[in-house]
Amino acid sequence: MYVFFVLVISGPAAMVMALYANGGVFAKVSFLLLGSLWWWFTFKGFRLILKGKVEEHRAFMIRSYALSLSAITLRVIQYMVAYFTDWDYEVFYTYNAWISWIINMVLAEIYIGRAIRSNVK
Numbered sequence: 381m382y383v384f385f386v387l388v389i390s391g392p393a394a395m396v397m398a399l400y401a402n403g404g405v406f407a408k409v410s411f412l413l414l415g416s417l418w419w420w421f422t423f424k425g426f427r428l429i430l431k432g433k434v435e436e437h438r439a440f441m442i443r444s445y446a447l448s449l450s451a452i453t454l455r456v457i458q459y460m461v462a463y464f465t466d467w468d469y470e471v472f473y474t475y476n477a478w479i480s481w482i483i484n485m486v487l488a489e490i491y492i493g494r495a496i497r498s499n500v501k
Contacts (some may be wrong), residue, residue, distance in 0.1 A: 383426045386444065391419030403470070407477035414481045418447040435499075439492045446488035447481055454480035 398411035427438035457476050459465055 383422055384394040386448075387426070391415060391422065394418065401477070403477050406444035407474045409486065410481070414447060414450060417481075418444060421447065424460075438495075442455040442488050442492055443485065446484040450484050453484055483495040 394415035401408050401411045421444040428437040
């Protein structure tokens with residue numbers, strides 16, 4: 381179900397919505413790249429499982445899921461910045477458009493790297 385909804389509905393919708401995102405061109409590019417990577421990682425993971433490449437599939441699906449959670453990360457960061465700082469909301473939103481999914485990708489890559497190292501031992 382997850383793969384179907386990302387590839388057929390949510391991924392394409394995210395890319396269209398990116399064109400109308402707040403935050404100007406900088407944020408729109410971020411959301412367009414996010415949607416494209418989300419779709420690609422899901423597609424790649426799906427193709428890999430069909431070929432029986434379970435470990436590679438798992439890595440790409442972890443990346444896909446990390447990007448799925450970027451909407452939550454964006455809102456948590458935005459809330460913390462609004463609550464704990466006096467930074468301008470609209471200016472920071474543009475940066476947060478990038479920060480929210482890059483943090484998730486870094487954490488996913490750390491997790492994948494550790495999982496690979498633990499399997500090698």
